Amino acid sequence: MDELLAQFLIEGREQALEAGADLAALQRGPADPARLDRCFRAVHTLKGSADLLGLTPMGRVLHAAEDVLGRLRGGQGEGGDFSVLLEVADQVERWLDDLDTVGVLPESASAASQALIARLAGDGAAPQVAAADDWDGASAFPGRAGVAIRYRPRADGYFAGDDPIAIIKAVPDLAQLRVSLAEPVADPALYDPFRCTLVIEALSTAALPAVETALRLVRDQVALATLRAAEAFAPAGVEVETARRTLRIDAARVDQLADLSDQLVVAKGGLIELAAQAERGGDGQALGQALRAKQAELDRLVAALHTTVGQARMTPLAPLLGRFPRLVREIAATLGKPAALEIEGGEVEVDKAVVDGLFEPLLHLLRNALDHGVERPEARTAAGKPAQALVRLSARTVGDQAVIEVVDDGAGVDPARVRDRAVARGLIDATSAEAMSDAALVDLIFLPGFSTAETVSSVSGRGVGMDAVRAAVTRLGGRVEIDSRPGLGTTVRLALPIRMVLAKLLVVESAGERFGLPLDGVAEIARVPADRIFPIRAGRAFVLRDEVVPLVDLAQALGAEAGPSSDRVVVAGVGGEPVGFAVDAVVERIDAVVRPMAGLLAGARGVSGSTLTADGSVMLVLDLAELLA
Template identity: 55%
Template sequence: MVQFLVEGRELVAEASRDLAMLIARPDDVAALDGCFRAIHTLKGSTGLFDLQPMGAMLHAAEELLAAIRAGRPGHAEDFARVLEAVDQVDRWLDALEGDGALPADADAAGRAIQARMRDAAPALDQAEAQLPAVPDWQLSAAFTGLSGTAIRYTPRVDCYFAGDDPVAIVAATPQLIALSIAPRDAWGELEHYDPFACNLVIEAVSAAPRGEIEAAFRLVADQVELAELTAAEPGAPAGGMTTRRTLRVDAARIDHLGILADELVTAKNGLVDLAIAAEALPGGHTLGQALRSRQAQLDRLVGDLHAAVGKVRLAPLAPLFARFPRLARETAGALGKSVRLELEGQEIEVDKTIVDGLFDPLLHVLRNALDHGVEPVERRRAAGKPEAGLVRVTARAAGDQVVIEVADDGAGIDPARIRNLAVARGVLGRDAADALDDRDAVDLIFVPGLSTATTVNAVSGRGVGMDVVRAAAARLGGKVTLSGEPGRGTIVRFVLPMTMILTKLMVVTCGGERYGLALDSVVETARIAADRLVVMRSRQAFQFRDQVVPLVILRELVGGSSQGALAPRGGAERVVIAWVGGELVGFAVDAIVGRMDAALRPLDGLLSGAPGLAGSTLMPDGSVLLVLDLAELLS
């Protein structure tokens, strides 16, 4: 039973994920197959126990999905009903876990959901068929000759009690070209007139696209009929009819909201300059102070807004991770290997885009770990390792980033082999390959066209290389690296932003360019007199408090220009002291401009491969600010 509960949860997570995709894209074949399999498996396991209501309900769900797989058109509503059944299973699993039995009302609840699934099919087929060319109601005579979409809205009798205002709803429909309001039933004896019992039928014609009309009526969709009107006059515009079935909030709208919030942040930062300018004016001090205090207020509100928008998009990793156990079992089975999969950190929440975008790259890495990482049983035995390989997929939050690692205890990657392969595939010349240190050599694995598999097989040899994984991580605004030791195993590490959250930046100038540094790593800024600098192991350093801190000339690192000289003797260096990789480092900069909150965007285009850059953001003046990744710069 314990096993069933664990497996049941996985299957529920899997089916839910696929169903959610299907609700958004009803024609997603892979998702359809996936959730069909999950539900089929669930039903099978149910048979092992005395869980009749669950079995019967799942059977009905399976039949509905089977019909859709067999060619019946599947609609978002169908999948929503199946999802309802899956949710019910989830609640029953709670009950089984808590009490060891299904709740007393399981039978009735299951039947109700079954009935809804059965009813869904035929009714929806009709409703979702192409719009009728002619409305199936008697159209107002006044509407003849109009073209567009005819709307017939019959509000529920008690709709006023529900807070609806049908006239306001209709008035909000875009591009209304005709309207009529009539009593649904005769008014009757006015002595008994009930002012709060809605007795209206509202008909209208709109020239707006179908999607916009549906959006206007989304809250009362069950009370509305729509039909196409074709103009009596040929050639009249029929109105752009785009059919859209779902009226859920479009992810694109949330994205748009996110972008607007980002831009608001940028716009708000412009107030700082304004405040400084105002303060500089003669007598402008008070105005400047007032501006600053307003700016601080706005700062907080915009920060809250930004965080709220970010949270809308947060989703736990759990459903993503929940898909891996079965996939790992299947893969290991196909390879004839025995592998234990451990998952950790699935409660961590990250941006939905990232959760969605991670599945393919993580799956690819996982398959690699099973295929190339974990050795065949004989070799493991020979190496004195346990027969079953161990693959751990872990997620942890690190500041505003999430670190996801896929670690195996397999053979690891031999840098020498990668060098040879790179030479053999013509990626590098022999000299260049030999000049690479082991870490850089291992990193070659991400170069397109390089795969360590010497045989192509069904599991991972699908023409997808680690270069695709790196590209996928980059698209998500993150990075992927690989480490490990020959014989001991491999770790693939994804470092991804957790949200599109605001990063506090310090803006500095170096060699005439402005750069951003993550403020949370900055400890202090200081002026260090040139004569306080010492040379330690051929590097510049200075005494800061009670320790010696290495000094890095930032303009050398970023510009590579000849202006890398230190300040003349007697002068002083502007130094930003920051934590980098667990130690204090001083960065000499030309000037410190200020600080700002910014939404980092991953780099694209020409800069996408540039090392040492964490991202970019838009400055209030419209210019692009490059944000440095100090740790990577130093590595």
Template identity: 45%
Template sequence: MDELLAQFLIEGRELVAAANDALGLLARRADDRDAIDAAFRAVHTLKGSVAVFDMAPAGRILHEAESMLDRARKDGAAIPPDGLAALVACIDRVDAWIDAMERTGTLPADAGDVADRLLGGIADAPTPEAMSQPDWLAPLAEREADLLQAAGAALVAFRYRPDADCFFRGDDPLALCASVPDLQALQITPREPWPDPEQIEPFQCNLCIEGLSGASLDAVRAHFRLVSDQVALHLVRPQADAEAPVADAQSQTLRVDMRRIDDLADTLGELIVAANALEPLVAEVSRLDASLGARLRVAHGNVEREVSVLQRGVLAVRLVPIAPMLRRLPRIVRELAAELGKTIDFAIDGDSLEVDKAIADALFEPLLHLVRNAVDHGIEPADARVAAGKSPSGRLRLSFARNGERLDVALADDGRGIAPAQMRGIAVARGIVSDAQAAGLDDRAAIELIFAPGFSSADAVTSVSGRGVGMDAVRSALDRIDARIAIDSEVGRGTMMRLSFPLRAITTRMLVIRSGPDRYAVPFDKVTETVIVPAAAVAPLGSGEALVLRDRSVPLLHMAELLGGRRRASGDLRLMVADHGSERVAFVVDGFDQQINATVRQATGLLGTIPGVAGTAVLGDGEVLIVLDPERLIA
């Protein structure tokens, strides 16, 4: 790919994300000046970026979007709803065209026609009265130019023209204006030229009062709320602010090819393995020469400390915000909802969190399938929602939260929910399970049939669904990065998909366990606790065994049997306790060894087909450990 185009794809998508963020704020508060400024800067810079390439249709619509935002900036106007919708459509289309440039290096053949339609939408967007600057505002701004320049920010200009009979209602225009919050300037002029003194009517008001306030627009509007029909309000800015050039906010960013960071991470992984190899050598030397061993131990501690510093630095470099990886989801929801004739309120929370670049890249594919599934299958059409007593518009929420060394993700909709009986019937009809197998599934297991290859609840294949690959692809994508998913659903109320991702991808902290003559590694975030209990604490339960741990009944499994060996008799049992969905399971192991930091390499070939094997890790002495996933050992 051309280097200039590669740079544009990165910057263009960042600018699209910035514009969408600003427009999202304007959707909640149409007169948010900071959001209007941010949207203008992003659109202005994006227009300059697309001009470098053969993207004239994109340049045309961005120019009109920039003009609308510029009018709002200079005149203190709120963006009307139709205008905001036109701006969102414009940014969505440019976003799609950036994707097209990445795939083919050119815009689609219909780009010109699409641009014409979008330009019509921008031109047709109604402009409120506030969009045109009133004739009194410029003289006021010129008269108070020094004050505006000293303020360095927008002030609220007001013009109060009391009606002639205001005194008879008990109004006091002068007192009202004198008490304007944060009053900066005030001028009183006659509304009509003063007549001769003997012809003045003292009980009629002939005033026009203009001024500036440093308070917010809402605060000034609230102050004049009892005479709102007689007051005009506008934001006015110093001239230098209105004409200030748009700064390139990204000039301080150093862009590095991600492959170089990956190479650095790989080298760091090998360095950690090499540092780990020193520990047994230090112990061996200490047995032969205590003095030399002590000095070597100090040197080893220094190496480990500096490796830890380097590790934190590389991890920090690889951390990226989640938001850019999700930038296409709102557009996809809007387009898919329009195709299906649905109205959906989609929101994302917590996307400012940072994760390892490899994890961030892997987030999009499973979330895309889950979001499409929620829009297509989860949220009902408007008429069905109304018949069920719901709002015609569906709600879809995607949220992110950090939980220790993992990232928790929740996707919740208020749709029809998942009916376990229906899932069993579909799975049987499609030959995924037999009647007997379906009957033996509890409701949670029946719901999780949606992840089976070939499963689909769609009646026909469409451009959206029906091929039975979406949710299966979710599970496969999650397996590749050691992520998990669980489903909570209530028929008629909605569904929540809960996902858990690792935060980092370079090294993993692991506990080394022994089972028989072999050693294995288990990621630390999969281990709830380790305990030693007497064998007498175990009791038979059905065809298995269990014990009471922390006032909870916990099933007991023997790691040796799960790995194809035989259990060993012992007076005391060493237990590794792990979560399995919402429950806990205790695994009997033969012993615990050290804790290690190592790179987990994905299991491939024959090893990749063994249930419960997450990958392999290399120790400093060259020993290769199989990394186990306790949850999938018993899946």
């Protein structure tokens, strides 16, 4: 995929999402001149880019939409029917998806474009689309690669001093040229030599910017199309490489990375000198001190580099969240359930990996909210609710986590129905189900194979969805919670790490294995002799500064046999209360990158992730609160 198209897919999607959001707001409420102006600018920019890339159907419909928006800005029309304009924005998003996956617009693009233009014409006078916009560069120069040009000079161009032939001759690397008359001349004697009726078609093998520069003075009279050779296009049904993943990074952060890399090079040079001293048999104590100092310097640089890279990978959620309004409209229309989507918190920034992995889980949640949560219009009216449902997709930061919520005002989840379906599907036995709380029953919807749908539809009902949500969020290092009130609606809450950071871990040994404990949850390390430990109910406890603290053997909590008795106890906060964990030994404190668990260990209880130790072995990082839950 060429660089120009890749850039268009990034910027074009942003402009389409912006236009769609503004049009949806204009459709719901009174006309807002600022929104109307912003929408007009986005459509105008999209149209220009589509024309430059030779995306004729897209360019034509955007030109027509631009004309309608122009009339509305000028006060013409009675408020305007924004529903058709919103369909244009949705169609442009679908075309951008097609370009991203197969590199070309679908064969149906021309018909879809003509249908939308005809509908837009119903808003007033038919949009006047220039003849140049109807031109298909690929058909004019079949099988050729390059920049196709169609230059239709103004009728009064001669009086303005234009020389069309000289202008087209200035285009670099012309490979083909064709000159014709726009209007046939029946009688040469009646031909008006002072009126320009030329149509000039040409093909250049130069880069698009060079062609644009040569034609910059007559750009309004020119249509351009970037053509690729026929073999460059994938045959129908064959996928090609999608657009490369890109990330916009602030220049200041790039400068920070460059500075840190320079410092690391200098630090590496210092290690070479120390190695040379060791080979010469230098003073061992002085060499050890120098190595310690160099290690401290490297620790500082590596931590700073990791932090800066993490900051560079941060990206706002707005582009991701902006993809859902169109999808919600399409799903709602399929289900026959009018619904509006409200979005909040697009400015929240998270790691790019989290953004990339969130689309499918959020789409599942929105589908389920519309299919299972939202009632049909007549049922909502009978319940005293507006016929149009409201779904809210919001994001906010809480500490070092991003919390994303999908909230609907539908019927909610009925715990009794969930229990009956889970038992009927054999997912849980009846005795266990009867003993479960309502909250625990609602949580059963995340079990694989669970569904409350009575029939299978194109949207849901196959028992695949909510379990996939939990699995995807767990892979990203997050968790999923659900809160539902029958008759009032459901909230599904995702809590995800904002960025991948170097975690400070306390390494302990228990039952012959080493484990990492998050240091921010550790209050202190104490020595508790056996004579200070006393039984309390079914467990043990000890007194720490006049406070009774429960004592848990870490090995037993992990399901292993307890090792030899030790007086080392790690005191950690669990649920706001101190809890002591007896360990065999406290080894060291380290900085490490903690990765979420995957595969068979993804659901391991009490394990939040894993990391690699200095010798290359894998060490589990424990979640002490979950271990005791």
